[in-house]
Amino acid sequence: MIKARGLQRRFTSRGRTVDAVKGVDIDVDEGELVGFLGPNGAGKTTTLRMLTTLLTPTAGEAQVAGCDLLSDPLGVRKRIGYVAQGGGTGPECKVAEEIELQGRLYGLSKAEAIARGAELTEQLDLSGLDQRMTKTLSGGQRRRLDIALGLIHRPGLVFFDEPTTGLDPQSRANLWEHIRTLRSDQGVTLFLTTHYLEEADALCDRILVIDGGEIVAEGTPDALKARVSGDSVVLGVDEDDMGRAAEIVGDIEGAHDLTAAHGEVRFRVPRGDTALPALLRAFDAAGITTQSMQVQRPTLDDVFLTLTGRSLRDAETPQPADTDKEAQTHAA
Numbered sequence: 137m138i139k140a141r142g143l144q145r146r147f148t149s150r151g152r153t154v155d156a157v158k159g160v161d162i163d164v165d166e167g168e169l170v171g172f173l174g175p176n177g178a179g180k181t182t183t184l185r186m187l188t189t190l191l192t193p194t195a196g197e198a199q200v201a202g203c204d205l206l207s208d209p210l211g212v213r214k215r216i217g218y219v220a221q222g223g224g225t226g227p228e229c230k231v232a233e234e235i236e237l238q239g240r241l242y243g244l245s246k247a248e249a250i251a252r253g254a255e256l257t258e259q260l261d262l263s264g265l266d267q268r269m270t271k272t273l274s275g276g277q278r279r280r281l282d283i284a285l286g287l288i289h290r291p292g293l294v295f296f297d298e299p300t301t302g303l304d305p306q307s308r309a310n311l312w313e314h315i316r317t318l319r320s321d322q323g324v325t326l327f328l329t330t331h332y333l334e335e336a337d338a339l340c341d342r343i344l345v346i347d348g349g350e351i352v353a354e355g356t357p358d359a360l361k362a363r364v365s366g367d368s369v370v371l372g373v374d375e376d377d378m379g380r381a382a383e384i385v386g387d388i389e390g391a392h393d394l395t396a397a398h399g400e401v402r403f404r405v406p407r408g409d410t411a412l413p414a415l416l417r418a419f420d421a422a423g424i425t426t427q428s429m430q431v432q433r434p435t436l437d438d439v440f441l442t443l444t445g446r447s448l449r450d451a452e453t454p455q456p457a458d459t460d461k462e463a464q465t466h467a468a
């Protein structure tokens with residue numbers, strides 16, 4: 137569904153150059169739900185805008201939904217849906233009008249647009265809201281309307297740019313269900329950007345991790361997590377016992393990244409759940425009381441940390457003050 141090679145985008149403004157995307161390769165198969173994960177400024181939106189024909193690549197090539205991105209952008213547009221960050225609904229428009237207008241823009245007759253609109257409002261739990269102005273919808277309802285607009289022409293491939301940003305946890309979980317249904321019931325291939333680890337983990341078959349304009353890792357959520365060496369274990373012990381506790385931990389087979397400070401002994405071990413019982417027995421035998429214990433399976437944030445030395449939650453690329461005007465203009 138997507139095959140991109142060496143996709144690159146450089147922005148230049150007032151003598152400053154930003155290499156937002158530095159030659160990425162992307163492959164997405166039909167029916168996959170792929171997440172594009174990275175911190176702010178990593179290059180997610182720029183990549184998405186190139187793949188959806190909204191921004192011309194500086195270099196590289198891509199086949200998207202069976203059409204060549206550079207020589208047949210119109211073909212690409214006809215076959216894809218794009219649900220942008222923040223959406224594109226007019227605040228004073230009624231829901232039904234927005235949907236009908238979108239259908240007409242994609243070449244449907246008035247009757248076809250109305251029929252397709254009815255189908256989509258039902259699927260996306262928007263029934264009964266037809267006559268409401270879009271500005272009166274809740275955040276979750278508005279995002280679902282954005283999705284309905286993106287699906288009006290029955291695209292086989294849909295791009296979502298940070299679909300749940302700004303939504304409360306309940307609306308986010310609800311939207312995830314709708315996104316899953318799109319794939320399971322309608323066979324739509326989905327490519328979404330996100331900087332929520334939980335979202336990528338819960339939703340995606342496969343994740344591409346982008347940082348500084350480059351893809352730094354790729355795989356299923358589990359395969360990515362398996363790249364982090366082991367579970368993280370934190371044991372709370374009395375300050376006086378710290379030295380002896382660290383010594384005992386140091387003897388466990390496979391224990392590494394051991395630190396002992398502020399009443400906590402921290403380490404990584406391949407299987408925390410199986411290592412702990414023997415460790416606690418050794419602590420008991422040595423008269424060390426364990427105040428607390430915590431075992432955590434690796435998270436996608438650990439993956440990012442292992443790969444880049446920074447936490448995904450904190451990582452942020454500096455944003456240049458100026459924006460390139462050309463970037464705001466849709467490609468022909």
Ligand SMILES: Nc1ncnc2c1ncn2[C@@H]1O[C@H](COP(=O)(O)OP(=O)(O)OP(=O)(O)O)[C@@H](O)[C@H]1O
Pocket residue numbers: 147148149154155156174175176177178179180181182183331453454455456458459460461463464
């Ligand atoms: N029009 C532009 N002109 C100049 N620089 C730009 C422009 N658009 C993006 N950039 C820069 O390119 C880099 C990548 O930006 P992009 O918006 O693709 O990141 P992102 O991963 O989508 O971030 P976010 O999660 O914040 O949306 C950033 O350094 C950004 O400041």
